[in-house]
Amino acid sequence: MCGIVGYIGHRNAYDILIKGLKRLEYRGYDSAGIALSENDYRVYKCKGKVSDLENQTKDKDISGRIGMGHTRWATHGEPTDNNAHTHKSMNGKFVIIHNGIIENYAKLKAGLQKEGYKFESETDTEILANLIEFYYMRNQNGTSFSPEEAVRSALKMVEGAYGLVILCEDYPDQMIAARKGSPLVIGIGKDEYFIASDATPIIEYTNSVIYLNDDDIAVIDDKGLSLKNLKNIPQKPNVHKISLELSEIEKNGFDHYMLKEIYEQPKAIRDTYRGRLNFESKFLRLGGLHNIFEDLKGAKRIIIIACGTSWHAGLVGEYLFEEFTRIPTEVEYASEFRYRKPIINKGDIVIAISQSGETADTLAAIQLAKEAGAIVMGVCNVVGASIPRETIAGVFTHAGPEIGVASTKAFTAQVTVLTMMAMSIGLANNGLTKEEFTELVNELYAIPEKIEKILDKSEKIKEISDKISNATNSLYLGRGYLFPVALEGALKLKEISYIHAEGYPAAEMKHGPIALIDEKMPVIVLATKDKSYDKIVSNIQEVKARKGVIIAIVTEGDTTIKNMADYVIEVPKSDFALAPLLTVVPLQLMSYYIAVNRGCNVDQPRNLAKSVTVE
Numbered sequence: 170m171c172g173i174v175g176y177i178g179h180r181n182a183y184d185i186l187i188k189g190l191k192r193l194e195y196r197g198y199d200s201a202g203i204a205l206s207e208n209d210y211r212v213y214k215c216k217g218k219v220s221d222l223e224n225q226t227k228d229k230d231i232s233g234r235i236g237m238g239h240t241r242w243a244t245h246g247e248p249t250d251n252n253a254h255t256h257k258s259m260n261g262k263f264v265i266i267h268n269g270i271i272e273n274y275a276k277l278k279a280g281l282q283k284e285g286y287k288f289e290s291e292t293d294t295e296i297l298a299n300l301i302e303f304y305y306m307r308n309q310n311g312t313s314f315s316p317e318e319a320v321r322s323a324l325k326m327v328e329g330a331y332g333l334v335i336l337c338e339d340y341p342d343q344m345i346a347a348r349k350g351s352p353l354v355i356g357i358g359k360d361e362y363f364i365a366s367d368a369t370p371i372i373e374y375t376n377s378v379i380y381l382n383d384d385d386i387a388v389i390d391d392k393g394l395s396l397k398n399l400k401n402i403p404q405k406p407n408v409h410k411i412s413l414e415l416s417e418i419e420k421n422g423f424d425h426y427m428l429k430e431i432y433e434q435p436k437a438i439r440d441t442y443r444g445r446l447n448f449e450s451k452f453l454r455l456g457g458l459h460n461i462f463e464d465l466k467g468a469k470r471i472i473i474i475a476c477g478t479s480w481h482a483g484l485v486g487e488y489l490f491e492e493f494t495r496i497p498t499e500v501e502y503a504s505e506f507r508y509r510k511p512i513i514n515k516g517d518i519v520i521a522i523s524q525s526g527e528t529a530d531t532l533a534a535i536q537l538a539k540e541a542g543a544i545v546m547g548v549c550n551v552v553g554a555s556i557p558r559e560t561i562a563g564v565f566t567h568a569g570p571e572i573g574v575a576s577t578k579a580f581t582a583q584v585t586v587l588t589m590m591a592m593s594i595g596l597a598n599n600g601l602t603k604e605e606f607t608e609l610v611n612e613l614y615a616i617p618e619k620i621e622k623i624l625d626k627s628e629k630i631k632e633i634s635d636k637i638s639n640a641t642n643s644l645y646l647g648r649g650y651l652f653p654v655a656l657e658g659a660l661k662l663k664e665i666s667y668i669h670a671e672g673y674p675a676a677e678m679k680h681g682p683i684a685l686i687d688e689k690m691p692v693i694v695l696a697t698k699d700k701s702y703d704k705i706v707s708n709i710q711e712v713k714a715r716k717g718v719i720i721a722i723v724t725e726g727d728t729t730i731k732n733m734a735d736y737v738i739e740v741p742k743s744d745f746a747l748a749p750l751l752t753v754v755p756l757q758l759m760s761y762y763i764a765v766n767r768g769c770n771v772d773q774p775r776n777l778a779k780s781v782t783v784e
């Protein structure tokens with residue numbers, strides 16, 4: 170949440186900052202602001218999008234080779250001009266941008282008020298700006314503090330999470346960055362440095378980056394970059410080479426990132442199994458699990474922790490692990506797990522799933538599991554993110570950057586990884602026979618092509634979506650492997666079209682939700698041919714008897730449901746266990762088309778942000 174970008178070097182900072190903020194806008198779009206430094210500093214900020222900020226700066230002085238910018242997802246204080254970042258300290262010595270939450274802000278504010286500090290905004294960030302200034306000014310007479318020392322002293326007082334960029338009026342050639350809990354990447358160019366919440370604003374200029382660790386404070390000036398921690402101990406900057414291409418973060422002719430990402434799913438799945446799953450030799454190896462594979466094979470229990478769509482992928486994982494490996498598996502919302510004193514035994518396997526690798530609740534749950542002696546691994550999409558660095562093993566989903574706030578290709582890539590994990594453990598611990606394993610390899614290999622076939626039907630899916638775009642409520646039903654898909658379909662619809670949607674296990678319908686059904690209620694039923702096909706046919710009849718509008722996702726060639734449902738969308742036949750990878754695609758497309766019909770901002774739905782780095 171919140172996007173941060175900073176630049177110090179020989180170019181005009183403004184252009185880099187604006188372009189960078191547009192790339193980071195998926196992290197929050199309540200307000201935007203920049204500060205530019207050239208002897209003094211100038212601050213421009215406003216409620217709204219980066220484009221509003223651009224309008225505001227049209228006739229203004231935008232010179233400066235040092236600057237920073239921020240795009241906000243509001244936590245403390247409404248989205249207003251005043252609450253927009255950047256924030257200046259009361260005496261104007263410091264200007265800062267911040268991603269995260271200062272939890273003890275009330276106490277810090279009260280202390281500063283006693284010292285005579287006044288506040289212009291409702292943000293926790295302004296408190297931090299003033300706290301830094303307080304240390305800086307208090308110590309100017311006697312043992313004077315440098316801006317870096319003032320930052321260090323202030324941050325020692327802070328409870329919470331921060332990614333920060335700081336400028337000091339008295340040191341116009343210097344920029345300070347600090348991190349705890351919220352991500353920060355520093356790009357290293359020739360005599361220039363870029364700072365950002367993720368690498369997307371940086372890759373155009375350099376592929377050499379440093380991922381800051383918690384408690385790192387970086388000072389960048391004419392002499393270069395120095396890195397120390399909160400205890401003032403020098404840290405060795407580890408420079409990584411990133412392989413991200415600019416084309417991967419552009420829309421490439423699609424109207425929205427979400428649509429592009431839906432269409433990228435065949436590639437995302439192929440990229441995720443490439444080099445791991447060999448179709449010819451029926452060989453499967455997940456290198457990132459090598460060091461814990463014996464533990465996985467002999468595990469007594471698996472706990473999956475995640476949030477949102479990643480949690481839905483985890484639910485599919487539960488079905489896969491229990492069926493293929495017979496290892497008891499539980500799926501937990503990371504936010505519940507971290508606060509409810511869960512029973513974690515030494516040697517339990519904890520799998521943290523996260524597209525961004527930065528979700529605050531998932532990170533906190535990982536910490537708890539590690540402290541309790543669990544073996545914690547990650548399934549993550551972003552290389553260099555916090556979760557892969559906090560876990561001892563893991564498998565990356567190679568879905569490529571996901572920019573649309575509604576997660577699509579990350580979900581199918583996560584399910585692909587979980588399928589491969591369950592298959593390799595199952596083969597090793599005899600949960601699966603060699604024949605079953607071979608069949609699954611063949612089936613998984615064929616999935617991308619089958620998704621392409623579904624995408625070819627997008628016109629028909631759009632026509633069906635047009636018919637239900639005015640609904641106010643909807644119900645998604647599925648059984649077995651398709652129950653998590655029902656949840657995911659409902660989440661997709663509500664988050665981008667603002668239509669109320671609920672996902673339910675189909676058999677649970679008669680325990681309550683059936684009361685909602687009338688002729689205005691679209692009921693989306695996942696009804697591919699599997700063990701519970703006859704049961705789901707009965708559920709459809711129950712809905713029809715109450716005049717509900719049925720949209721059924723069925724296996725190609727199904728005639729029974731075709732005769733009962735109002736609309737059907739066919740998907741190719743697959744193994745039951747792999748059906749989530751196919752059936753979720755029409756649901757993603759339907760949500761997309763419905764949201765477009767309703768005039769919603771698909772890529773940046775209201776109140777949401779892509780990377781949830783606060784609790």
Ligand code: M6R
Binds near residue numbers: 476522526574780
């Ligand atoms: O980056 P993560 O996978 O940890 O994010 C988890 C959720 O915030 C995320 O899946 C969210 O629910 C999406 N908006 C769903 O489309």
